[in-house]
Amino acid sequence: MTNPDPSPFLPLPLATFHILLATADEARHGYAIIQEVEARTGGALRLSAGTLYRSIQRMLEDGLIEEVRERPAPEDDDERRRYYRITRLGSAVARAEASRLTELVAFARAAGLAPETRS
Amino acid sequence: MNLYAVLLRLFPKSFRLEYGEEMRRIFDRRRASTDDPLSRARLWLEALMDVIPNALMAHVDILRQDLTFTARTLLRTPGFTLTAIVVAALGIGATTAAFSVTDRVLFRELPFGDSERLVSLYQAEPGYSRFEPSPSHYRDWKQMNTVFTDLGASASTSMNLIGDGEPLRVNGSWVTSNLFDILRVAPQVGRLFTPEEDMEGAPGTVILSYGLWVEAFGGAASAVGRTIRLDEQSYTVIGVMPRNFSFPNRATRFWTPFRFNAGAFEDRDNHYLNIVGRLKPGVSLDGARAGMKAVNARLRLIYPKENDLTLALLRDQVPQQARLLLVALFGAALCVLLIACTNLASLLIARSLQRRKELAVRTAIGAGRERLIRQLVTESIVLSLLGGIMGIALAYGATPLLAQLAPANLPLPEMAAIDARILAFAALMTIATGLGFGIVPALALNGENSLDGLREGARGGVGGRRRLRSALVFAEVAISVVLLASCGLLIRALWKVQSTDPGFATEGLLTARTSLPVGRYSPTAARAQFYEKVLTEIRALPGVKSAAFTSFLPMVMRGGIWDVKIPGRDQNRAEDKVSMRFITPGYFETMGIPLLKGRDFNSFDTRSAPSAVVVSESFAKRYWPDQDPLGRVVNVTFEDRIIVGVAADVKVRGLERISEPQAYLGHQQVNDGWVPFYAPKDLAVRVSGDPAALSAAVRDIIRRADPLVPLSDVRTMKNIIEAETASRSAQLAILEAFALIATLLAAIGLQGLISFSVSCRLQEIGVRMVLGASKSHIVRLVIDDGLRLAAAGVVVGIGLAYAAGRSMAALLAGLDPLDAPTFLAAVALSALMAATSSLLPAMRAARVNPTSVMRIE
Numbered sequence: 012m013t014n015p016d017p018s019p020f021l022p023l024p025l026a027t028f029h030i031l032l033a034t035a036d037e038a039r040h041g042y043a044i045i046q047e048v049e050a051r052t053g054g055a056l057r058l059s060a061g062t063l064y065r066s067i068q069r070m071l072e073d074g075l076i077e078e079v080r081e082r083p084a085p086e087d088d089d090e091r092r093r094y095y096r097i098t099r100l101g102s103a104v105a106r107a108e109a110s111r112l113t114e115l116v117a118f119a120r121a122a123g124l125a126p127e128t129r130s
Numbered sequence: 131m132n133l134y135a136v137l138l139r140l141f142p143k144s145f146r147l148e149y150g151e152e153m154r155r156i157f158d159r160r161r162a163s164t165d166d167p168l169s170r171a172r173l174w175l176e177a178l179m180d181v182i183p184n185a186l187m188a189h190v191d192i193l194r195q196d197l198t199f200t201a202r203t204l205l206r207t208p209g210f211t212l213t214a215i216v217v218a219a220l221g222i223g224a225t226t227a228a229f230s231v232t233d234r235v236l237f238r239e240l241p242f243g244d245s246e247r248l249v250s251l252y253q254a255e256p257g258y259s260r261f262e263p264s265p266s267h268y269r270d271w272k273q274m275n276t277v278f279t280d281l282g283a284s285a286s287t288s289m290n291l292i293g294d295g296e297p298l299r300v301n302g303s304w305v306t307s308n309l310f311d312i313l314r315v316a317p318q319v320g321r322l323f324t325p326e327e328d329m330e331g332a333p334g335t336v337i338l339s340y341g342l343w344v345e346a347f348g349g350a351a352s353a354v355g356r357t358i359r360l361d362e363q364s365y366t367v368i369g370v371m372p373r374n375f376s377f378p379n380r381a382t383r384f385w386t387p388f389r390f391n392a393g394a395f396e397d398r399d400n401h402y403l404n405i406v407g408r409l410k411p412g413v414s415l416d417g418a419r420a421g422m423k424a425v426n427a428r429l430r431l432i433y434p435k436e437n438d439l440t441l442a443l444l445r446d447q448v449p450q451q452a453r454l455l456l457v458a459l460f461g462a463a464l465c466v467l468l469i470a471c472t473n474l475a476s477l478l479i480a481r482s483l484q485r486r487k488e489l490a491v492r493t494a495i496g497a498g499r500e501r502l503i504r505q506l507v508t509e510s511i512v513l514s515l516l517g518g519i520m521g522i523a524l525a526y527g528a529t530p531l532l533a534q535l536a537p538a539n540l541p542l543p544e545m546a547a548i549d550a551r552i553l554a555f556a557a558l559m560t561i562a563t564g565l566g567f568g569i570v571p572a573l574a575l576n577g578e579n580s581l582d583g584l585r586e587g588a589r590g591g592v593g594g595r596r597r598l599r600s601a602l603v604f605a606e607v608a609i610s611v612v613l614l615a616s617c618g619l620l621i622r623a624l625w626k627v628q629s630t631d632p633g634f635a636t637e638g639l640l641t642a643r644t645s646l647p648v649g650r651y652s653p654t655a656a657r658a659q660f661y662e663k664v665l666t667e668i669r670a671l672p673g674v675k676s677a678a679f680t681s682f683l684p685m686v687m688r689g690g691i692w693d694v695k696i697p698g699r700d701q702n703r704a705e706d707k708v709s710m711r712f713i714t715p716g717y718f719e720t721m722g723i724p725l726l727k728g729r730d731f732n733s734f735d736t737r738s739a740p741s742a743v744v745v746s747e748s749f750a751k752r753y754w755p756d757q758d759p760l761g762r763v764v765n766v767t768f769e770d771r772i773i774v775g776v777a778a779d780v781k782v783r784g785l786e787r788i789s790e791p792q793a794y795l796g797h798q799q800v801n802d803g804w805v806p807f808y809a810p811k812d813l814a815v816r817v818s819g820d821p822a823a824l825s826a827a828v829r830d831i832i833r834r835a836d837p838l839v840p841l842s843d844v845r846t847m848k849n850i851i852e853a854e855t856a857s858r859s860a861q862l863a864i865l866e867a868f869a870l871i872a873t874l875l876a877a878i879g880l881q882g883l884i885s886f887s888v889s890c891r892l893q894e895i896g897v898r899m900v901l902g903a904s905k906s907h908i909v910r911l912v913i914d915d916g917l918r919l920a921a922a923g924v925v926v927g928i929g930l931a932y933a934a935g936r937s938m939a940a941l942l943a944g945l946d947p948l949d950a951p952t953f954l955a956a957v958a959l960s961a962l963m964a965a966t967s968s969l970l971p972a973m974r975a976a977r978v979n980p981t982s983v984m985r986i987e
Contacts, residue, residue: 041149042152042155042156045156059180060152060157061180061181061184062180062184064148064153065188068145068148068188068191092152
């Protein structure tokens, strides 16, 4: 199995990136994604339903995420809900985007435009 | 259903079905966590701001996908794509071209300010519905009416213009000084006339048309203020009209004030003015009619013989025949578009059948039916858009040809421009076409269970589509028969008109117009001298048999109608009129008009001899049906004249109209300076060889006789006769093109259907062959199928064609709308078309290998 090429997807729209991050550790349904993103960004980014599902539709078509049939722990499950999880391509794309951003930050730092952080 | 669900309807259906429920749940959750009205309002505002742009973008996403998919599919089948685009282009192009002419002639506003309030005023009498009023009428109507803000008048003329180069013969118009104000037009350069310039004795002033300005002065602004000579009188150029201005017709190239003298108002029978008025605010056309009727009633108290009066909008001057031809043309164009749409629908259905599996697979993997329909409609709209662009190019290319269709007697700009209005029409047609032929296959798709398509060799739904396609082909054949038959009728009518005997010999006749300037040539003797000199020299040219001058050649000038009286008879009937011409001796011989009785004029027919007249046969029959007309006295041009000869009748008014009887007068038997308009000026030369070859020699002779006399309109009589039917021929050429396109499209449609039905019947054909059917039998089988399909269309088409023929009876020159040869030819052509289009599929069927097709089962 060859490694998928993430480059056509870069740079990634912000919402797409966040959805990838939110579905990376476990399968989540739409509302959970919104909550996860909101929590992760400290309330700075609150995805609207329209943006979320339009992104989801595109990402499904592009194969960045997939809908999962097997449900999480039954006590959390709501059978009417649809759950999404990152794919192999999605992971590759998220990774590529992250390293693109890292590189960008390194450039900014070299130009003295970003704070030095201790590694 | 709550309000949010309604809002969600903005999303494409496929999106809504997929995610609507989840979105609603998220919204409900958020709403549950709001408690005060303010935050609730904020939530709704957010929802709006979220749904509207995202829904829009979702549609754009789908469109983009569909377009990409369409591009791929269309490129994969270039043959189909090209056919579809060309078919759409023909339909849209034909309709757009026809619309551009029809719109310009029948609907578009004239290029004058507030032009729909401009009205033409005519006199009317039984037999001639409209004819021109006299200056006396103009004066009275202008003074007495209460319904027009103002009345203005014009009258066509033509004069010899002497500027820098060769003398030019130019058509122009006398106008009252207020005319341009009534039309609400402004000059491009200079100014308009003042009332003082329209007074008797005022110095001559002239306004030039844009075209004449460019031709005579190279379009230099310095032309204004210059003096030019028109018929040896001086005129100062005071202005130039804009390019798109023409009045009263397109031939008019200059305007100059009437400067009526008191005498101009005396003769109430001097009918030569075109009168136009502007309705007062609040007065309708009917109101104006009533007002003018009252004026006429008062005038009848003074002039008991006063004619009736009739009013029409300036816009509505299009002759009935021209109107009918344009409507027929537009109808034909719509037929072509209809056939094109039908054909495209048929093509798409055929293709959707080929694509059944692909479509079924797409449905199976979750593409909703709505998405499939959307995809198909996107495809057809893309095809029709491409076709529309090509169609507009076609229509643009056809404009010069179409420009000939506009009657010349209208104040319209030279050329129909393809402007925003025409483009909007074309766009409308394009979208209608795309939806029209896209919806049908989409609906056909909707009617079947698409999973059937997955089954190998499935024929579910095929029968239904075959019926639909048969119906489409039936319609195509019917429409093409209507066009073929209508076209045939018009061709036969054209032949009939062309074969009408004009009353003279048209071959070997050269004609030209000279114009003797009024001043120097006012004395009859001066003119006689000129004619003598010119005719003697022309007759001496090699190949010339005879030559003569007349006031006006037949069909070159159709009017010149005078009252006639027979002394001693108490006659004053409307039909006591003749078409009056002054001629030089030898005119009848030159024209080839048989002299039935008596003699021609000769050089002794001068003022000192008794006044003579040669009348036409119909004139003699009208007044002396059983007696010898020779030696009888006729009063014409207010003078008693003795009939010395009877000539055969001539179609003065043209091949398609009834002409008045003719009266010819000797050119020397007229008082000096009297009726200068009728002084012989049209030259006819009878030659044994090619008439056109003589034109240079004739031009030389005229120039030598008088260098200031222009020679114009040099053409053969054959050209003049051809011009009689030119607009008919032009329209017919276009109609023929439409009929040809329609038949071609119908053939394509038929062929497609037969091919399709052959491929459905391959196994049956194989069985037949195994059972011993010969190849020719199979071919006949398929062709019969095609003929049967066409037959129903032909029958209905003939019925419709008869109705079309009846509605254009006025164009048929008396031909029966159910003309048997025409209809037989149309049927034969359709049968031929059906047989030809079945031939290809039939041959394919005959080549079938029975074993291989039967193995599929």
